[in-house]
């Protein structure tokens with residue numbers, strides 16, 4: 001007798017969502033950093049599913065993040081490019097992919113990353129958002145010229 005399929009379990013890893021955003025082709029191991037860069041914490045209300053080390057013909061292994069009931073803005077999408085430039089974003093409405101876009105490395109990042117220089121004006125009590133220009137060498141603070149060359153995620157606010 002044929003085993004009955006359980007629709008609840010079918011494709012659990014990559015279960016379809018009704019509305020929201022699927023971030024695909026994330027570099028393997030970067031899914032949690034993508035979640036961090038999007039500002040999702042245990043106290044936010046998004047329904048989130050993460051699949052890591054999914055086999056991919058194109059990339060070998062990749063991570064996938066699915067967010068229910070949230071469509072990412074262009075600014076949020078482009079932030080992901082800082083850690084995973086090959087990621088693709090699928091906006092889902094009523095179970096269908098409505099929009100598919102790549103990520104572009106932004107020219108400037110505001111309010112996302114903390115300047116590591118303790119003397120930087122963006123680290124004082126002044127109401128100033130941090131601001132970095134993105135260059136191939138890293139993130140340049142526009143206030144103090146500090147450069148974050150690697151490990152951007154550990155400086156995320």
Ligand SMILES: [Zn+2]
Pocket residue numbers: 115116117120121122141142143144145146
């Ligand atoms: Zn600075």
